[in-house]
Amino acid sequence: MISVSEHLTSVNWLTLILGPFVGTAFAFLSARQLDAGRRHRERIAAANLALFALKQQYNDFLLYRKGYREDVGRSDLSGNEPVWSFLKPSHMTFGNYAVDLKGISFLFEHPGRTEVFDRLEGAQMCYRDMVSLATVATQCAQKIQERVVKAEREHPGITLAELEPEIGKDLAGQMTMAVIGLGIRIDRNEDVYLKAFSGLRAAMIAELDTSWLARFKNVWVPNGGTTLVNMKKAEPKFRLDALPPLPKVLAGAVAKMPED
Numbered sequence: 328m329i330s331v332s333e334h335l336t337s338v339n340w341l342t343l344i345l346g347p348f349v350g351t352a353f354a355f356l357s358a359r360q361l362d363a364g365r366r367h368r369e370r371i372a373a374a375n376l377a378l379f380a381l382k383q384q385y386n387d388f389l390l391y392r393k394g395y396r397e398d399v400g401r402s403d404l405s406g407n408e409p410v411w412s413f414l415k416p417s418h419m420t421f422g423n424y425a426v427d428l429k430g431i432s433f434l435f436e437h438p439g440r441t442e443v444f445d446r447l448e449g450a451q452m453c454y455r456d457m458v459s460l461a462t463v464a465t466q467c468a469q470k471i472q473e474r475v476v477k478a479e480r481e482h483p484g485i486t487l488a489e490l491e492p493e494i495g496k497d498l499a500g501q502m503t504m505a506v507i508g509l510g511i512r513i514d515r516n517e518d519v520y521l522k523a524f525s526g527l528r529a530a531m532i533a534e535l536d537t538s539w540l541a542r543f544k545n546v547w548v549p550n551g552g553t554t555l556v557n558m559k560k561a562e563p564k565f566r567l568d569a570l571p572p573l574p575k576v577l578a579g580a581v582a583k584m585p586e587d
Contacts, residue, residue, distance in 0.1 A: 367535070371555070373430035374531040378556040380424040381447070381527065384454040385520040385558065387421050389565040391461060392513040394419060399506070400571025408487055410577055411494070411502035414509075416468040421458045426451060434530055443530045450523035453516045460512070464505035470498055510573060510581045517567070524558055531555055 399413040426447060434440050471494055478485055478493035491499050532555065563569055573581060 370433055370535060373427070374535065375556045377426045377431050378524065378528055378531070380426045381450060381520065381524050382556060382558045383422050383424040384450065385524065387424070388454070388457065388513070388516065388520060389561055391417070391419055391421075391457065392567070393565055393570060395509060395513055396570035396573070399510070399574060399577060404574060406574035407576060408574075409491065409499070409503070410506050410580060411471065411491075411499045412487060413574060413577060414464055414468055414502070414506050416465045416472065417461060419461075421461070423458065424454070431531075434534060437534070440530055443526045446519070446523040446526050450520050453512065453519050457509070457512050457516070460505055460508050464502065464509060467498060467502040467505060471502060474498075506577065507580045507584070510577055511584050514567070514573075514581060515586060528555055528557070
């Protein structure tokens with residue numbers, strides 16, 4: 328029969344042998360848990376930044392579309408004027424938002440998400456293109472206004488048809504292409520932003536809410552799932568069907584351009 332002293336001695340030896348291993352394992356698991364929690368929070372932050380940038384791009388699109396439609400459809404136009412005369416200089420300042428693809432590269436860790444990135448990159452291209460073309464249109468419109476003022480001062484009573492030679496064919500042609508190009512983009516590109524946002528958000532939820540950390544939070548914390556930026560529908564005043572229609576001559580030019 329083992330004496331009490333012998334039993335205690337064996338327990339002490341067992342503690343001495345297993346204690347460091349247990350302590351090390353606990354420290355290792357704690358460090359891994361903390362690291363996983365940090366990575367999870369960083370990914371949520373990156374996801375929200377990407378979604379916020381895309382949401383702001385869409386807001387810029389809505390604001391510019393509203394201003395464009397109200398400008399080309401203003402009441403002092405008959406709709407039969409030259410296309411270059413429809414648009415005035417825009418005073419809108421774009422946010423120049425961009426999605427940080429590197430920040431959400433963790434989505435590439437799983438296959439089957441190529442379409443998400445294709446739509447996202449398509450939205451980035453549409454946004455950059457709109458900002459660039461809007462800038463060109465404003466620069467052309469400012470030059471046209473300067474030349475119109477000069478022509479009217481030198482030739483009182485000059486008609487709109489007579490103004491084009493004073494403006495210059497190159498400038499008038501550049502402005503015409505910018506006005507038509509913008510008309511095409513703002514009429515056809517809304518779904519590009521909406522599909523990119525909904526696709527990216529769905530992919531983020533699928534990625535972030537299936538991690539073991541998210542599943543653990545869902546068990547122990549009410550509504551513990553990942554909270555991501557969302558986007559409401561456009562207010563009625565920004566919807567396309569609530570805006571002034573394109574002048575017939577401009578609508579005809581836009582309609583002639585084939586859709587992708």
